[in-house]
Amino acid sequence: MDLGLPTLVEFRERHNKIIGSPGSAVLDLAEILKHTIGRIVIVEVNFDLLVEKHMEIPLRVFVTEEEFKEAPGYLIRYFGGEETAIPVLKLHGSISDLESCVISVEQTEMGIGPPKLDALQMLKDGKNPLSWVYLGYSLRDVDIRPILAREEFARGVDERWVTPYLDESVEQFGILHRPYWKTGDFPTINDRTNHRDS
Numbered sequence: 001m002d003l004g005l006p007t008l009v010e011f012r013e014r015h016n017k018i019i020g021s022p023g024s025a026v027l028d029l030a031e032i033l034k035h036t037i038g039r040i041v042i043v044e045v046n047f048d049l050l051v052e053k054h055m056e057i058p059l060r061v062f063v064t065e066e067e068f069k070e071a072p073g074y075l076i077r078y079f080g081g082e083e084t085a086i087p088v089l090k091l092h093g094s095i096s097d098l099e100s101c102v103i104s105v106e107q108t109e110m111g112i113g114p115p116k117l118d119a120l121q122m123l124k125d126g127k128n129p130l131s132w133v134y135l136g137y138s139l140r141d142v143d144i145r146p147i148l149a150r151e152e153f154a155r156g157v158d159e160r161w162v163t164p165y166l167d168e169s170v171e172q173f174g175i176l177h178r179p180y181w182k183t184g185d186f187p188t189i190n191d192r193t194n195h196r197d198s
Contacts (some may be wrong), residue, residue, distance in 0.1 A: 012095045012116060015048055022054045025135075032056050033086055038078065042088045045141060047095040051088055058085035063094045068115035070144060075122040089119055108143040120147060124156030128165060132157045139165040150171065154180040161193040 033040065033055055042051060060083070062071045068160025069088075077083040091112060093100030103158060111117075126131060126142060139145050147153065154177045161170060166189065174181075186192045 001153075008098060008101060009093075010100070011047065015095050019049060019053055022050055025144075026050045026054050033057055037086060038081060040086060041078075042086065043120070043123070044088070044090055045092045045137070045144065046090075046197055047101055047104050049094065049096060053063045055086075057078070058124060059088050060085040061088045061090065061094070062099045062119065063097055064117050065113065068113075068119055071115070071119035075119065089116070090143075091116055102143070105142075108141060110143070112143045112147070117147065126152065126156045129156055129158040132159045134159065134161045134163070135157075136163045137161075137170075138143055139169045139173050140167070145169070147172070149176050151180070159192060160186075163193065167192060 029051070034057055034157070037057065052059060060074060060078075062068050062074075071087065071089065074083060075087060078085075078087055090100075092102040095101065102195070112120075123132070136198070148157075159177070163170070170193075171189055174192070178188065181187050
């Protein structure tokens with residue numbers, strides 16, 4: 001990657017100027033995390049450091065491929081009560097490590113790679129679907145959407161959305177998953193969405 005890429009460098013400069021002034025969503029998440037240690041994992045595609053900067057509890061952040069190789073073992077220990085730092089899986093990297101940032105179509109077309117896929121696999125359970133809440137996520141990332149669209153995720157995850165509006169890509173995703181949802185309490189994407197202003 002060209003670390004002199006103006007857009008990414010400009011983003012980092014702007015990020016560093018405003019990181020100290022979080023919005024209410026970040027502060028609300030910080031409060032939620034205090035009460036869900038051992039039961040919550042954060043997965044994000046954002047480069048920013050809002051979660052890392054404004055949480056008062058320990059976090060274990062996974063950014064690089066080498067770090068992601070350690071994620072499955074850490075998640076097993078975390079869910080087993082042996083670890084207490086909340087895992088943060090940054091699938092598209094971090095602005096603190098420009099080389100880790102996934103910013104191009106070419107990069108996303110290559111997929112997320114085995115270490116990140118292995119970590120995501122730990123967050124589903126076909127016998128007892130795990131709750132996933134998407135906060136404003138559009139599902140347009142071509143490296144992640146095909147993974148989440150698989151049957152194993154449709155059956156192993158109980159998905160909900162909090163968003164001010166439904167992105168077209170989320171609606172299409174809901175159509176793909178409707179056959180798996182139709183016999184449950186929330187058979188459509190609209191049933192699984194809490195429309196909230198950000």
